[in-house]
Amino acid sequence: xxxxxxxxxxxxxxxxxxxxxxxxxxxxxxxxxxxxxxxxxxxxxxxxxxxxxxxxxxxxxxxxxxxxxxxxxxxxxxxxxxxxxxxxxxxxxxxxxxxxxxxxxxxxxxxxxxxxxxxxxxxxxxxxxxxxxxxxxxxxxxxxxxxxxxxxxxxxxxxxxxxxxxxxxxxxxxxxxxxxxxxxxxxxxxxxxxxxxxxxxxxxxxxxxxxxxxxxxxxxxxxxxxxxxxxxxxxxxxxxxxxxxxxxxxxxxxxxxxxxxxxxxxxxxxxxxxxxxxxxxxxxxxxxxxxxxxxxxxxxxxxxxxxxxxxxxxxxxxxxxxxx
Amino acid sequence: xxxxxxxxxxxxxxxxxxxxxxxxxxxxxxxxxxxxxxxxxxxxxxxxxxxxxxxxxxxxxxxxxxxxxxxxxxxxxxxxxxxxxxxxxxxxxxxxxxxxxxxxxxxxxxxxxxxxxxxxxxxxxxxxxxxxxxxxxxxxxxxxxxxxxxxxxxxxxxxxxxxxxxxxxxxxxxxxxxxxxxxxxxxxxxxxxxxxxxxxxxxxxxxxxxxxxxxxxxxxxxxxxxxxxxxxxxxxxxxxxxxxxxxxxxxxxxxxxxxxxxxxxxxxxxxxxxxxxxxxxxxxxxxxxxxxxxxxxxxxxxxxxxxxxxxxxxxxxxxxxxxx
Numbered sequence: 187x188x189x190x191x192x193x194x195x196x197x198x199x200x201x202x203x204x205x206x207x208x209x210x211x212x213x214x215x216x217x218x219x220x221x222x223x224x225x226x227x228x229x230x231x232x233x234x235x236x237x238x239x240x241x242x243x244x245x246x247x248x249x250x251x252x253x254x255x256x257x258x259x260x261x262x263x264x265x266x267x268x269x270x271x272x273x274x275x276x277x278x279x280x281x282x283x284x285x286x287x288x289x290x291x292x293x294x295x296x297x298x299x300x301x302x303x304x305x306x307x308x309x310x311x312x313x314x315x316x317x318x319x320x321x322x323x324x325x326x327x328x329x330x331x332x333x334x335x336x337x338x339x340x341x342x343x344x345x346x347x348x349x350x351x352x353x354x355x356x357x358x359x360x361x362x363x364x365x366x367x368x369x370x371x372x373x374x375x376x377x378x379x380x381x382x383x384x385x386x387x388x389x390x391x392x393x394x395x396x397x398x399x400x401x402x403x404x405x406x407x408x409x410x411x412x413x414x415x416x417x418x419x420x421x422x423x424x425x426x427x428x429x430x431x432x433x434x435x436x437x438x439x440x441x442x443x444x445x446x447x448x449x450x451x452x453x454x455x456x457x458x459x460x461x462x463x464x465x466x467x468x469x470x471x472x473x474x475x476x477x478x479x480x481x482x483x484x485x486x487x488x489x490x491x492x493x494x495x496x497x498x499x500x501x502x503x504x505x506x507x508x509x510x
Numbered sequence: 511x512x513x514x515x516x517x518x519x520x521x522x523x524x525x526x527x528x529x530x531x532x533x534x535x536x537x538x539x540x541x542x543x544x545x546x547x548x549x550x551x552x553x554x555x556x557x558x559x560x561x562x563x564x565x566x567x568x569x570x571x572x573x574x575x576x577x578x579x580x581x582x583x584x585x586x587x588x589x590x591x592x593x594x595x596x597x598x599x600x601x602x603x604x605x606x607x608x609x610x611x612x613x614x615x616x617x618x619x620x621x622x623x624x625x626x627x628x629x630x631x632x633x634x635x636x637x638x639x640x641x642x643x644x645x646x647x648x649x650x651x652x653x654x655x656x657x658x659x660x661x662x663x664x665x666x667x668x669x670x671x672x673x674x675x676x677x678x679x680x681x682x683x684x685x686x687x688x689x690x691x692x693x694x695x696x697x698x699x700x701x702x703x704x705x706x707x708x709x710x711x712x713x714x715x716x717x718x719x720x721x722x723x724x725x726x727x728x729x730x731x732x733x734x735x736x737x738x739x740x741x742x743x744x745x746x747x748x749x750x751x752x753x754x755x756x757x758x759x760x761x762x763x764x765x766x767x768x769x770x771x772x773x774x775x776x777x778x779x780x781x782x783x784x785x786x787x788x789x790x791x792x793x794x795x796x797x798x799x800x801x802x803x804x805x806x807x808x809x810x811x812x813x814x815x816x817x818x819x820x821x822x823x824x825x826x827x828x829x830x831x832x833x834x
Contacts, residue, residue: 213655264618268611287592287658290614294588294621295651301625302644309633316640320626327619331537334611 187494188244190501193234196244197227200252216280216292217299220259224275228391228505229359230255233366235498236380239490240370246307247369250315253303254362257319260296261326261358263289268334276409307369315365322361329354336420347425348389356388376488383484390477391505396421397470398510400458406509412454418443422473423466427457430464478506511818512568514825517558520568521551524576540604540616541623544583548599552715552829553683554579557690559822560704563814564694570631571693574639577627578686581643584620585650585682587613592658600733631693639689646685653678660744671749672713680712700812707808714801715829720745721794722834724782730833736778742767746797747790751781754788802830 188196204221206214230251237247265271266279267289273279281289307315332350336342363384367377398407399414400423414421431439439460442453461467482502485495512520528545530538554575561571589595590603591613597603605613631639656674660666687708691701722731723738724747738745755763763784766777785791806826809819 210652210655210659212659213652264614268614286610290588290592291651291655291658294618295648297618297621298644298647298651302641305637305640305644309637312636313629313633316629317626320622320629323622324619327615327622328534328537331534331615334615335534335536 187242187497188234188238190231190235190497190504193231193238193244194227196234196248197230197251197255200248201227201255204252212284212288213292213295216263216284216288217296219283220263220280220292220296221256223259223277225259227255229258229362231501232359232384232387232498233362235501236363236366236372237370239380239488239494239498240367240372240376244370247366249303249306250319250365250369251362253300253319254358254365256296256300256303257323257326258358260293260300261330263293263296265330267293268330304365311368315368318361318364318368322357325353325357329357339420341428342420342425344422344425344429347420347422351389351392352385355392356385359388359391360384373489376490379484379488383481386477386481386484387502387505390474390481393422393470393474393477394505394508396423397467397474399423400461401467403509408510412450412458415454415457416450422470423461424457426469427461427464427466430466431460435460435463478502511566511821512558512562514555514559514821514828517555517562517568518551520558520572521554521575521579524572525551525579528576536608536612537616537619540587540608540612541620543607544587544604544616544620545580547583547601549583551579553582553686555825556683556708556711556822557686559825560687560690560696561694563704563812563818563822564691564696564700568694571690573627573630574643574689574693575686577624577643578682578689580620580624580627581647581650582682584617584624585654587617587620589654591617592654628689635692639692642685642688642692646681649677649681653681657744663744665752666744666749668746668749668753671744671746675713675716676709679716680709683712683715684708697813700814703808703812707805710801710805710808711826711829714798714805717746717794717798717801718829718832720747721791721798723747724785725791727833732834736774736782739778739781740774746794747785748781750793751785751788751790754790755784759784759787802826 201221204218206218206221208214233251233254234244234247237244262274263280266274267281267286271279272282279289280292301319304315304319305312329350329352332346333354336347336350360381361384364377364381367380372380396414399421400412402411404411413419414424418424427439428436439457442448442456442460445453448456482499485498485502488495525545528542530542530545532538557575557578558568558571561568586598587604590598591605591610595603596606603613604616625643628639628643629636653674653676656670657678660671660674684705685708688701688705691704696704720738723745724736726735728735737743738748742748751763752760763781766772766780766784769777772780806823809822809826812819
């Protein structure tokens with residue numbers, strides 16, 4: 187069995203090996219930039235970990251793992267245009283560094299390229315893997331659309347929010363796990379368990395992002411605390427607060443969201459106070475833990491020796507206690 | 511053998527059958543709108559014609575033909591954002607009717623969806639077909655990038671322009687023909703001939719577009735004559751004129767391109783006069799015919815009975831003498 191560090195190293199090497207020194211440079215340089223901007227690489231790591239649960243030979247899962255990471259990076263590139271985001275991982279986004287047209291077109295090329303990494307899968311499973319990837323890729327777009335819709339809605343139901351992050355964040359993680367498992371030789375029921383594991387893990391992971399934006403340790407978090415609060419981003423925390431707040435607290439919350447004259451510092455402080463009064467921290471932590479627990483149950487149910495599950499479970503713990 | 515009319519009818523029925531009544535509606539309605547906005551459908555028609563050269567059963571090529579048409583329509587959708595085009599086939603473009611974000615995201619979803627139409631190909635040829643489609647799809651992006659680059663260049667070489675339209679327009683036509691041929695059971699050398707046929711046909715087809723914008727019959731053409739002249743679009747005609755013009759004619763041409771105070775009517779009239787003086791009409795017609803001729807030679811070399819080639823050759827003649 188590979189360790190997480192070994193798998194992470196394999197992924198890093200593969201991504202560094204990617205070459206985009208083709209013409210026209212205007213198309214390919216932004217792809218190279220985007221692929222090398224960093225990130226946690228959790229999708230490809232999980233794809234390889236899933237494969238490794240069922241096979242010692244993870245070689246065949248490497249290209250699909252890269253394809254999934256490339257598709258994920260393409261979605262970030264296009265999302266950043268749609269969200270008008272100036273920075274990604276503390277570096278200028280492609281549409282800021284170049285322009286919108288470059289970001290649209292190099293994103294398109296990146297998406298097309300990401301499909302190619304699946305075609306060398308064994309012919310017996312190629313069709314099934316492509317259908318999984320395609321379905322999940324389309325769902326990511328659905329999630330992004332719901333996310334944009336929510337920005338225009340006054341009220342969002344928590345269940346709808348969870349459904350949205352399942353689409354936008356989870357399904358690609360889940361699909362990568364299922365694909366990795368199938369390449370490793372898993373039967374369909376184990377592959378489905380890996381999918382479900384990824385689904386709940388992804389939800390927990392996104393809820394952590396929401397949590398860390400408010401309750402993260404600024405020294406570890408790596409970016410400013412309260413960014414989501416400043417932009418009125420409809421996170422689990424804000425949606426829950428809007429749904430729970432009553433009377434004066436509700437009015438204060440809405441006023442803080444609408445008032446453009448209040449400083450960012452005050453807005454962050456005041457809204458965090460409201461969150462604290464409404465017990466939002468406890469509620470989001472409860473939800474995060476619930477999803478981590480269900481994810482772990484899925485792994486428990488996979489029909490292989492418990493000893494083989496140790497690496498992936500350790501990785502879950504590593505994610506569970508992440509502070510950035 | 512099917513007639514072109516029968517094949518066109520099959521394509522029309524299949525496109526009408528496509529259903530996008532899924533949530534979120536904001537994502538899927540623009541895809542339905544784009545697929546039903548019309549067009550000549552020459553890519554899917556040619557895919558099925560190519561299949562029919564080698565097999566009486568064209569059923570298996572229908573879904574890939576639709577996938578190619580959907581990919582083509584996706585490229586138009588994103589190109590229209592990049593070109594800031596208000597109309598497509600006399601209807602508002604998606605980014606005009608909705609907005610840029612809708613156009614980016616529904617285009618992304620459309621592109622992802624287009625891949626799915628290939629996955630039911632026979633497993634023995636699935637991988638090969640996917641590699642062809644992927645390569646050509648990426649080349650379409652390269653062509654669009656070169657096209658955008660040319661808009662910023664003072665001078666473009668004719669060979670570079672032909673290379674650009676080969677990428678932007680031809681390769682998807684050519685790839686569709688090759689895929690259709692392979693599905694019909696063609697051997698690799700015949701499939702390659704179909705590819706080359708599509709390459710030259712596509713170049714001829716795009717050069718016709720350039721030609722008709724200036725020399726089309728306004729009553730038949732269906733849109734205003736001279737649109738490319740007004741927008742200084744770097745067509746075969748303009749590039750050739752800039753390359754050939756000398757002295758006062760060159761100065762007049764450049765002045766007309768730069769001068770924003772001249773009316774569209776005068777600009778179209780004056781630049782057309784310059785084209786006429788430089789024999790551009792004859793030059794573009796010569797180039798169109800050359801490409802049609804090479805395309806026909808490719809079909810002549812395909813190793814099947816001449817009688818079977820009649821339908822596709824008739825279709826080429828239909829395209830050759832098109833006036834819109």
